[in-house]
Amino acid sequence: MHNLSTAPEPGEAERDPQPEKLYEARAAVHNKRIDGPFRRFKWFVMLVTLGIYYVTPWLRWDRGPYAPDQAVLVDMANRRFYMFGIEIWPHEFYFVAGLLIMAGIGLFLITSAVGRAWCGYACPQTVWTDLFQHVDRFVDGDRNARVRLDAAPWTWGKVTRRAFKWSLYAVIGFATGGAWILYFADAPTLLRDFFTGQAASIAYITVAVLTLTTVTLGGFMREQVCIYMCPWPRIQTAMLDEKSLMVTYKDWRGEPRGSVKKAQKNPGEFGDCIDCMQCVAVCPTGIDIREGAQIGCITCALCIDACDKVMAEVGRPRGLIDYATLEDCEREARGETPRPPWRTLLRPRIIAYTLIWASIGLGLLFALGVRSHTDLTVSPDRNPPFMLMSDGSVRNSFTLKLRNMESRPRDMEIAVEGLLGAVMWSDTTRREDAAATQIVNVAADQTQTVRAYVMAPGGTPAQDFAFRITSQDEQRETDTVETRFSAPGDQP
């Protein structure tokens, strides 16, 4: 980087004929097609991840007549989050927070164990960039053809080609954004509404925005997102150490580089690297791995495939570029045998991450299993806090919220506890029917607001008491809320 703080002296300026450039233009990456075990693994991961993304909204899950039957659904309108057998209400959002924490620690775990595997295989930016690069290859041909076309003047043929390619980009972008909205409403209905122009405007806006971002990020910005925009590589850089698995060029074996001919003429003077530049040609981020570990390397291992192929052709052992830890490289360079890969996994750091990750997961599952599907909140009227009735008794008013998280309507009994002689009625029952308990029917998967009037005999002092609700089914779930009964002379 050019250091701006040390500006050259006026006299020095004349002596510096080649000014250093402050900004570097992007050199387009035209990566070459390659086949090999890692490329095939990348195909597999792409298939699985895209499959999950596009198939999930269409999975059905029977939840009975009162809830939607979409397996994974973020129901914004009704404020429910469905994921197979799990239903999350807004007040239980900590489950989602827990999932996000698990995802974060999962990334730490993966990074410690196998380096930047997320970046190399599963990150959406990687998957979509890969997809767009295949489109490039499909339309414009392989590396050399694309380099030529890029440099060629804008003829009609090039314009047609570009228009066709960019319309394919747009189709992919549209499919990406289009699938995203299916997670937020009933997929079959939304799809029909979308194409008949009846979907909500937010659906069209979301698809438009996501189409644009997909085409921009995947079609045009590509590796620049990883190198300049994404914070994750920076965090990972801090997490990698000499025990981390990464794609490594074994310079002690490869250097000095020399072609096969040179090596034949001067045996023993050159390393294994024949400087064929195939590792650079296949790299989707356009780096030279032989310069060592760098932020641009997403460890997709395509250079390993390329190098192995070349090594096989020239009859040298594979693995000049390979997944290896720095420690193992040093060991190998000293002539010792490298340790088996599983040894790098059994490290305290990885074990600790695994334990943390698993215990959060188990904790969430446990909390999910024992959570109550019945909940009560009470808010006492403060204006007026109490009411003197004509027979001298004292009445307090409360707003109760009864939550029924079962997907069936349930009767709930509201009882007043710890207030001697108190009776209650509600806005839906008559005062004549006032009693110590009331039964309220709460609709399936809903919160019911009840105005409750609690009346205690005259002379009852201000005191704490509790509302208890009990579901009238086999579960008999209860929830108790302490609150205060106000009376004349109350000094809170």
Add this chain to the structure above:
Amino acid sequence: MANRRIDKPTGTETVGHEWDGIEELNTPLPRWWLWTFYLCIIFSAGYVVAYPAWPLVEKGTEGVLGWTSRGQLADELGAADLAKVSVREALARTPIERLPEDSALMAQAVAGGRAAFKVNCSQCHGSGAAGSQLLGYPNLNDDDWLWGGDPRAIEYTLVHGIRQAGDDETRFSAMPPFAGAFEPAQLDALITHVLSLSGKAQPNPAGAQTFADNCAACHGPQGEGSRDVGAPRLNDAIWLRGSSRDDLRAQILNPKMGVMPKWEGRLDPVTIRMLTAYVHSLGGGEDFVEVAADPAVDVDAQP
């Protein structure tokens, strides 16, 4: 212009001026910024023509679109009213007696009434409708009603008001002032008797006699009051103007009687109906059907 030159270390042109050996690089604005700026100028020219813009002496230019913020507010209020029109129509159609049967409509009426209450009624009755003993505004949450607490009686009170001159159907009652009518001892005995009606004092035969002679005609022999004539109950725990001996003495000698505006003509019938529903829902409202079935209370004449 002065002598421009290319600055070698940066490759950038200078502006061509030099002050004591200090030169400035010419770093033009980014092109996109400049174009955005030009577009803003073009936009503003159109905006000035289309919308109110230039302040003049009397008033500003009006703009060819005729837009005003007041007009927009009126449109939005109109749209809000339009959204409520079906509820209002349903409320206008439904007699107040039938309203409690339609719980959805009732809930909307209560919500509308709550808002109207805050605007029109809370000044006297308080935002929680708890009234004020100090000022003599009745509490609307309790079960003690001077003029009846079923929906129809409440609506009648709202429509005609209390002690409103010029309305023949207004709620009206008057307690005569008894200043100078009683000896001090006689008055003390009367006060004791009135307090004894609700168990606040020991029975007092002399006071009972005075009560029967002077008060029972309106307040009833046991102090049970009468809604027909708007005489308050004296044998309950609720005292609009206080229950101390001094409070009672003041009220006997020189009674205070509250007034309430008639809302007919000030509020539309639907808003009055919503207010009725809200006041009735506060927890002290009486059941219309039951009161109607009670022959002792004639709800039909003046509910």
